[in-house]
Amino acid sequence: MNATSHQIGWKTAVAIVVSNMIGTGIFTTLGFQLTDITNTYSIFLLWIIGGILALFGAFCYAELGSHFKGNGGDFIYLKETYHPLLGYLVSWISLIIGFSSPVALAALAMSKYLSAFNFSFGNSFAVGIIFLVSVFLSFSLKASSRFHNFFTFIKIAFIVVLIILGIALSESESIGNSLQLDDSWKKEIMLPAFATSLVFVTYSYTGWNSASYIAGEIKDVQKNLPKALIVGTVFVTVCYLLVNFIMLKHAPVNQLAGKEDVMGEAANNMLGHTFGKVVNVFIALQLVATISGYLWVGSRLTQAFAKENKLWKSLSVGNHKGIPVRAIFAHAVIATLIILTGSFKEIFVYTAFILQLFASLAISTAYFIKKENRKIFKSNLFYLFPTVFLLFSVYILYFTFIHNPKESIIGLGIVVLGIVLYLIDGKLTKSNA
Numbered sequence: 001m002n003a004t005s006h007q008i009g010w011k012t013a014v015a016i017v018v019s020n021m022i023g024t025g026i027f028t029t030l031g032f033q034l035t036d037i038t039n040t041y042s043i044f045l046l047w048i049i050g051g052i053l054a055l056f057g058a059f060c061y062a063e064l065g066s067h068f069k070g071n072g073g074d075f076i077y078l079k080e081t082y083h084p085l086l087g088y089l090v091s092w093i094s095l096i097i098g099f100s101s102p103v104a105l106a107a108l109a110m111s112k113y114l115s116a117f118n119f120s121f122g123n124s125f126a127v128g129i130i131f132l133v134s135v136f137l138s139f140s141l142k143a144s145s146r147f148h149n150f151f152t153f154i155k156i157a158f159i160v161v162l163i164i165l166g167i168a169l170s171e172s173e174s175i176g177n178s179l180q181l182d183d184s185w186k187k188e189i190m191l192p193a194f195a196t197s198l199v200f201v202t203y204s205y206t207g208w209n210s211a212s213y214i215a216g217e218i219k220d221v222q223k224n225l226p227k228a229l230i231v232g233t234v235f236v237t238v239c240y241l242l243v244n245f246i247m248l249k250h251a252p253v254n255q256l257a258g259k260e261d262v263m264g265e266a267a268n269n270m271l272g273h274t275f276g277k278v279v280n281v282f283i284a285l286q287l288v289a290t291i292s293g294y295l296w297v298g299s300r301l302t303q304a305f306a307k308e309n310k311l312w313k314s315l316s317v318g319n320h321k322g323i324p325v326r327a328i329f330a331h332a333v334i335a336t337l338i339i340l341t342g343s344f345k346e347i348f349v350y351t352a353f354i355l356q357l358f359a360s361l362a363i364s365t366a367y368f369i370k371k372e373n374r375k376i377f378k379s380n381l382f383y384l385f386p387t388v389f390l391l392f393s394v395y396i397l398y399f400t401f402i403h404n405p406k407e408s409i410i411g412l413g414i415v416v417l418g419i420v421l422y423l424i425d426g427k428l429t430k431s432n433a
Helices: 010-021 029-033 042-065 075-083 084-097 100-117 125-137 141-168 191-205 210-217 219-250 264-307 310-316 325-341 344-368 380-403 405-431
Strands: none
Touching: 010 084, 010 219, 010 264, 029 042, 029 191, 029 219, 029 310, 029 344, 042 191, 042 219, 042 344, 042 380, 075 084, 075 344, 084 264, 084 325, 084 344, 100 125, 100 325, 100 344, 125 219, 125 264, 141 219, 141 264, 141 405, 191 344, 191 380, 219 264, 264 310, 264 325, 264 344, 264 405, 310 325, 310 405, 344 380, 344 405, 380 405
């Protein structure tokens, strides 16, 4: 059988990027931003900067994914460029934060959006959804594919219809809007709050690197990986700008500021309470694809990580159909613990902080690829991409730590725990050698 029959083309890779990126962030973060940043130009600039950083990151990952053969993404880049410790840590962070926290946040967001039906969908509902999705992903690859593809279709169709309706429908004169088009943006972009708002935005773009994790499964990877990363990131950036415009157009600042279910608030004004509730249902349904996608990819990375490390060996076991069931449910249990031990915003901040930190470390490995070994970008202008990404990362991380020290320290504490586990794992490996 032809080897390429087990590989995917650039269009499928684009779908993976888009379905991993569009999730919790775009439907929840505007409310956090509007508590300090209210000018429309400032809001749009946040999302444009986020899109540019994701795009520059995608350029770097396209080169890295072509240079380092096989699957693994950050794990391979950090392990082979710096030290096995960083490879271990990025896998540990993927297990605890990278894939489990987005699952927890998506489930909490579902609970929040469904509460529009005047029924208390609390933490127990969020936990129940996580385990229900885990069960659906545990039968077979075929069943998992059908389940994930169905909810991914709902996600994309819903976003497109929502954008068309939001642009076409007129705003309510009695309710007002949040559109503020004056010169106050010049002052706002100098505020520390602008930098801390970027941490919410960069989280919302998390997933731009998802195709790099499966570089070994992409046909003609040197051509199709960069195409998938770039097309997917540009498409999502345009969608994010339009969705934010719709929310600002159809709801005043005082209705959105500090809220998590911002799209639900705007939808009620835009379509009336009855149809607004229908929008809430679809937001909740498209978040199932977010939960499914992170459990699916995360469990495979965890399984690969577990095979190489004695401490986690039990998570590498799959069922009779090859599904890494133990890894799937490990992520589900960790997501449950995250839900039970923190508020939505607290989880959001420490997750975004640590993911930004490790994305920066991974991006920095691009400097180590010699010009003559680069497959895609032959010019020295390539160094512009990691440099801009890292400068903004330092800016974001600094202000996030200063203004959210508790959440930042929680994230760093998880990293320290990973270092301790690495040392324990090393001793176990030596004692069994």
